[in-house]
Amino acid sequence: xxxxxxxxxxxxxxxxxSIIKNNSQFIFTDINSLxxxxxxxxESVIINQDINCIVNCAAYTDVDGAEIEKEKADAxxxxxxxxLVEISETYKLRLIHISTDYVYNGINKSAISEYEHVNPQxxxxxxxxxxxxxxxxxxxxxxxxxxxxxxxxxxxNFVKTIIEKSKSKxxxxxxxxxxxxxxxxxxxxxxxxxxxxxxxxFDKESKIxxxxxxxxxxxxxxxxVILKEANIKCNLEEIKTNEINQLSKRPKFAIxxxxxxxxxxxxxxxxxxESLMKFxxxx
Ligand SMILES: NC(=O)c1ccc[n+]([C@@H]2O[C@H](COP(=O)([O-])OP(=O)(O)OC[C@H]3O[C@@H](n4cnc5c(N)ncnc54)[C@H](OP(=O)(O)O)[C@@H]3O)[C@@H](O)[C@H]2O)c1
Numbered sequence: 001x002x003x004x005x006x007x008x009x010x011x012x013x014x015x016x017x018s019i020i021k022n023n024s025q026f027i028f029t030d031i032n033s034l035x036x037x038x039x040x041x042x043e044s045v046i047i048n049q050d051i052n053c054i055v056n057c058a059a060y061t062d063v064d065g066a067e068i069e070k071e072k073a074d075a076x077x078x079x080x081x082x083x084l085v086e087i088s089e090t091y092k093l094r095l096i097h098i099s100t101d102y103v104y105n106g107i108n109k110s111a112i113s114e115y116e117h118v119n120p121q122x123x124x125x126x127x128x129x130x131x132x133x134x135x136x137x138x139x140x141x142x143x144x145x146x147x148x149x150x151x152x153x154x155x156x157n158f159v160k161t162i163i164e165k166s167k168s169k170x171x172x173x174x175x176x177x178x179x180x181x182x183x184x185x186x187x188x189x190x191x192x193x194x195x196x197x198x199x200x201x202f203d204k205e206s207k208i209x210x211x212x213x214x215x216x217x218x219x220x221x222x223x224x225v226i227l228k229e230a231n232i233k234c235n236l237e238e239i240k241t242n243e244i245n246q247l248s249k250r251p252k253f254a255i256x257x258x259x260x261x262x263x264x265x266x267x268x269x270x271x272x273x274e275s276l277m278k279f280x281x282x283x
Pocket of ligand 1: 006007008009010011012013030031034035036037056057058059060061076098099100101128146147148149150151155
């Protein structure tokens with residue numbers, strides 16, 4: 001079983017690489033070695049390397065940028081997914097695609113299941129939802145994992161930003177009226193590896209799954225816990241979303257229910273604080 005990981009120089013891709021290390025059953029590519037907007041290039045890798053499974057970590061992830069660069073966001077987050085789906089159907093491959101909680105409308109104060117209505121509040125969410133639709137309509141063995149508030153030791157993310165900014169500033173102003181579920185990329189990467197190993201068809205209980213760490217928090221509380229657990233002294237001020245200038249709207253509540261993925265793949269998902277503490281100990 002050979003798995004192709006695309007977009008593997010990003011946060012999630014690098015995290016999967018750090019777990020897998022040198023394993024000949026995984027092939028890691030990024031835009032320089034495999035641009036997923038080029039269908040014939042993907043096809044040639046699939047044929048030459050005898051691939052059975054694709055994990056797509058490639059995406060246009062600049063949430064504010066997507067409001068301006070709509071075509072770029074569409075090309076990568078939707079049209080390229082059509083390529084992956086068509087190739088998965090032709091060559092009978094398994095496909096695991098990563099999406100986002102930003103497809104939800106952000107109104108529900110209670111946990112959102114995969115069966116609930118989607119209504120993205122920004123263009124990044126629209127482009128990711130369009131990508132998901134190719135998978136939902138596909139006959140290939142493919143699934144979508146909707147994740148959120150991802151952090152790792154790689155790339156840019158909230159945990160690293162808070163730690164870095166606290167070194168040069170006495171006060172950080174953080175939004176306290178947006179709620180979501182932090183995700184340690186290590187936990188998501190391990191879940192993906194478990195899913196790859198699953199013996200039965202993994203899309204038998206429908207194709208959409210939520211995944212993040214358990215529990216939820218606001219960005220403000222998240223920052224507070226990061227500083228406390230990292231033993232950093234820095235003042236925090238809680239502000240409201242309307243006090244910051246963001247080009248795109250973010251969901252107010254994106255609290256996802258993980259029951260489905262836990263029972264389908266027999267996963268153990270840690271609570272976000274527990275996983276954050278583990279992460280901070282290791283960096
Ligand atoms: N980060 C989050 O908080 C978050 C939250 C919810 C969902 N997600 C989803 O989780 C997944 C992984 O996110 P991430 O944070 O790991 O993203 P990331 O760090 O932005 O990684 C994306 C990777 O895709 C590469 N890429 C760009 N264009 C490509 C192309 N045409 N062909 C192949 N690769 C290409 C990027 O390369 P360049 O850097 O050179 O462009 C980058 O290495 C994405 O689907 C994202 O939408 C992320």
